[in-house]
Amino acid sequence: MMAQTQIQTDTTPVLEVRGMTQQFGGLRAVSDFNVKLMPGELTGLIGPNGAGKTTVFNLVSGFYQPTVGEIFINGQPTAGLKPHKVTSLGVARTFQNIRLWNDMTVLDNIRVAQHYWLNYGFFSSVFRTKQYKQREAQISEEAYELLEVFDLMQFADEFPKNLPYGTQRKLEIARALSTHPKLLLLDEPAAGLNSADAKDLIRLVRWIHEKFDVTIWMIEHHMDVMMELCEQIKVIDFGETIAEGDPEEIRNHPAVITAYLGDDNI
Amino acid sequence: MRQYSLNVLMAFVAMLLLVAAHFGWIDNYIQIVVMTIGINIIMSTSLNLVNGNMGEFTCGHAGFMCVGAYVSSVISVFCFGTKLGDPMLPASSVLLVFPFILLIGGAVAAVSSLLVSIPSFKTRDDYLAIISIAVNYMIISALENMDFIGGSRGFQGMKDTYWAMIDIFDGPWMLFWVILFTAFNVWVIRRFISSTYGKGVNAICQDEVAAEIMSVNTNKIKIINFMVAAGLAGCAGGLYAHIIGYVNPQSFNILKSTEAMVMVYLGGMGSLSGAIISAILFTGLMEILRSQAIIDGLVSPITFMFPDWEPSAGVIKWVMIPLLLVIVMQFRPEGIMGNRELSDVFPKLKKFYRFK
Amino acid sequence: ADTIKIGFNIPMTGDIPEVGEGSKNAAEMYLADINGAGGVEVGGKKYMLEFVYMDNESKAESAVTAALKLIEQEEVVAIIGPNSSKQAVPGGGTANDNRVPMISPWSTNPNTTLDRPWVFRAAFLDPFQGPVAANFAAKKYNAKTAAVLFDISNDYSVGLAEAFKAAWDAKGLGPVVAYESHGTKDQDFSAQLTTIIKANPDFIFVPDNYNQVALIIPQARDLGYKGPFMGGDAWGTPDLVKLCGEECYGQYFSTHYAAAGATGATKVFIDRYKAKYGAEPADYAALTWDSIGLLVEGIKNAGKVEKNPRKMRQAIRDGLAAIKSFDGITGSSKFDEQGDPIKCAVVVKVANDGSFQFEESVCPE
């Protein structure tokens, strides 16, 4: 079954970031960033363009190594780990602009994302050892299960590039989940969706959050989505945290209004 | 059982070839053509792993073939030849030893592929292309400086191994080995890329960042993939060396690599059956256009206008073939098969074979 | 009538196409003659000859594949060529491996025939040619020091360079001050020449193909070298002068025969060749002629013509091995136990009208 079975002692945070700073040449994209996510939280990260949100995600998912500071996934430090290692520690993410494997079937997209627990190598793949057969069976089983619950079954043999935009977003999330994450990072999942699709997305994310009991951290510029979904929202600007709190507080936080929300009469 | 019918059919054809060759129903020339096809199949399908499935652009495949050719030649001369001192093994053991000689050649070639795969962690497409070309040159030039195996003047004497086989049983041995290894090669590749493990290669091709972040150990997969490709090419080299009975570093220069590349892209990037088909077509074409008669026929309108112009087939061939390829590309800019397999084009085929 | 099929493994393209052309011309002439006369008489019966020409692109590897094609595909009973040792050494190996008699007209490198019962040749050997060049240069330029520039990927060039060096050292006049090499496809030799010129030798020995000579000599002059050069038999083509021009005038090289001032059969051949192709036959043409002569002799010795090519090849080989001496248009030669001819060499000068002038003839004592 998908749902993580082992119980998480609520004392160890799923993600802990201490004093993280990222420098790009002269530019400090993230500075002294701290966060602590407990199991089961659904938190938001917002901020003006170029505030450093995506960079934070890149750092957490191991794509960049922080210039300063340290990151812990379930208490384990990720310093010096390559992204695929970080992923197998239980971090999965989607991308600001969709990055699916467009010439592989939907099914394969899901299957390949389970590399982290492959326990066979080249030779057993050629000689089709018992080990190989077992693991492939498990992988297929899980993959189909995922497609089932995301009702993507009918697309199993389609190519992602031929799917509607909304469905692609959905598939990307499904792929992320097939790595058994404890922490799921969503980078602007609603970008390019119209209001109707956005509504579906909200439902989807909620549902995932319950069904897979996974900690979710998302970036989004659709305020209505954020306000509806997140229990906690963190606001950063120029890489620094300027506010933190539940949607209500954020909505009325003066700094956030000036820096981010703005006024909507045009 | 129907699902095996294709495999059985192939096995049958192979047997038929061997028997026919043995009783001289097909002459040596046909045999050589068949063997060349086999070798080219290995070359194109193995290069296809890297240039097709992984989407890299390496242009030095012949380098690995070269390594394989030399290593296996030297070993086989040591074991059964007289050129480098007396034979170390009794000629009777040749049939057991020979496949291992080829495999060792492949293994060394595989190791040498690290020269390309390790830089490929940091670089992609055209920079990697250069690295591979450079490696190709390095290998050639390294061998040209090894005087004990003839240096740039080539190395010879593997025929002894062949004669040793003949002395045991007078049959079309090289043809047998080629068929065996070609089948082995296809089998390995097919199984590798159809496994979830191997599909990591495609993932890298289509979006390396996504692959890495979706838990694919890209570096490892790259190394493995390069090694498999190079290893198979090495085996091909070994076979080639023992068929011709002479190896020269220059036989494995960029032009040879180019041939392999052409076959891959003609067949369609990432299509195994495409690579096989194009290898057969390409080799066939090369042989057909070798005949002076056909060439003369083709250029007759020109020679009619310029009677004193008598082109030799060997030259015109190399105008015709590229020209043909350029035209083919104009009409099928994604190669013969695109990135699909034969079984995608004719779904019925699926019923007749399985590679599980 | 049934025919005897003979293969020619010659360079029609690549570095030395003239050589292929010359050989082919000579062969065509011979073919016309002998078939005109109703063919070769073997064991009281006349057989037509059939020649198959295969281009080896002046490359070693192509020489091997060409030989294989002649053997497997054309099923010839004997092969003539390759000319250059660069192709003849590997080509000979293939012929020997596949048990087909082969005669190389122009190859002078010992390895071509060494331990190869199936391979023969019409030309003298470099261990002989080397000293010839050395002695001549020493005498002519009264040189004390020499330099060598050779093509490392050409058996001929390497072999002759070694033979020359050995001979020069043996003379004890002085050292070989520079011994530089280059690759076949090289176009720029300035680095090597700079080293050579620095060593400032009395002359430079260049056992290279004519097309490279045409680049080397002018470049040496550009770098300020004023001294003389000495060459090997690979210089001996009309193209040398065409490509090199004045820069090559006045230089000497050792070779197999000199068209100028020839007599007897040689003269007849030269005149007929000139008449037919409008150019003087270079030595490879003459040598090809002789090679065919040798082969025909061998066939005659065989005494009968077998249907089965394998048997026929065996017969011809034995027939060739049986030849003890031969009078050709490049002079008469005896054959040693290796089956290599022992014959005279000549030294010629590139005269200021571009023709090759007979300078002297050197015979093995």
Next chain:
Amino acid sequence: MDFIFQNVLNALQWGSFYALIALGYTLVYGVLRLINFAHGDIFMVGAYISFFVAGFLLGPLAGLSPMMTFLLTVPLTMILTACVGVTLERIAYRPLRRKGAHRLYVVITALMCGLILEYSNLAVLGASRLKFPELVDKQIWNVGGVAITNLKVLVIVAAIAVFLFLQWVVTRTRVGMAMRAISYDKFAIPLMGIPMDNIIVITFILGSGFAGLAGLLFAMSYPVLEPFMGMLIGWKAFIAAVVGGIGDIKGAFVGGFLLGAIEVAVVTVFPSTYRDLFAFTILLLILWMKPTGLFGIPQSTKI
């Protein structure tokens, strides 16, 4: 000492040819991200064109003096060779581009076109080599033991001039900016009101034209022409371009001279056979340390 200088001069001359060809490679690459493998052979064609042009001008019909011939041959060769390059672009590359073929298919097409050029030349003109006539009567100056010919000076100056010109075009002019933009994303080019095909044609004119110049100079320095003269030097020049950082004019220039220098240096110290081995090993190490070449900007994958 003069020994060193002599070899430096040799390296400069030999490097100039690599540089000249590499510049053409890099220019086309810099725009289309197309490795124009036919470039080495366009260089060869250039040499042959110059041979025939010069032959004609010297010949009875025109009967000009060698010097006049030279002055006329330079522009004529460059124009005619440019035409060859543009023709290739029009009949072989552009249709593929229009069909949205994978760029590697264009690369393969380029390779094939190269072969066609080589072998059709061989088929038409035959195998025997051509001797390029002497245009500028050679002068050999001896400066402190270093032999310099006017030709060598000419070659080196030409290489530098071409470099400066192209550098100016690509970095200072709007056409150059458009070129760089095309290399990144063809899609949005028309949206800026830029006629893409014109820019591409200009690129090929420049690239092939200078290949022609290189061919002429090469034929003058190494006056023995053969159909495959462009192959090896072409591949090597390409490698040089990449080591410099392909697509970057400066890189191609430096890379070319670097390769020339390495080759000459190796040959002066070791047996000539080590040339390629050392040269390529060094280049490999450079690419190992700077994966995008000496001047190439590391491509930062933004996600």
Next chain:
Amino acid sequence: MLLQVENLEVKYGNIQALHGISFHVNEGEIVTLIGANGAGKTTSLYTITRLPPPEAPRVVGGDIKFMGESILKTRPSDVVKKLHLALSPEGRRIFGNLTVMENLKLATYAREKGADLDSEYERIFELFPRLKERRNQRSESLSGGEQQMLAVGRALMTGCKILLLDEPSMGLAPVLKYELFRKLKQLNEEGMTILLVEQNANLALHLAHRGYVLDTGNIVAEGTSEELLGNPEVKKAYLGG
């Protein structure tokens, strides 16, 4: 009528993307196209700007008229140069290997010399101050939103009279989104004609004078913004209300 699309049909390969749609834009108007994903909005814009294949689709029927003349034969570069019609494409498509400043400079390629560019750069920078900070950064390393700003800025720099915007607010922070829309309104008042494709139908309709609703390659509703905002189906399907 400035721009007029008459029952336009286009195909990608053999997939028909537009099934004969018709709409028009008058001088000085803001017109918006709204619709679900895959409705054909982007396709319409590509077709109008005559982009070359392979990205852009093939016209198989209908016509596009500019000032009454068909522009189906016009070269893509002339769409900008002669018709002064600029597109800020979906997904930004900026030139990542050029700096921000170079991107803007390049946009002036087709403009006749002598135009006072510096003041125009300033206008862009005051609309998007962030671009000014980043003017010499390689634009591929810009953040998503920054790239979007650059794309719009670039379209403005072409100095065109008609502006086609494909989802300009995609990935923009709210504050900037509103800022941008105010700016568009202002530009329009200065005489700029705007054809706007927008996912946020609500916002779009509040800005635009008229609108068209696309669905799978057909126009299913059209009218003034007020009408559309009032239309119950539209409300339900696209305004998420």
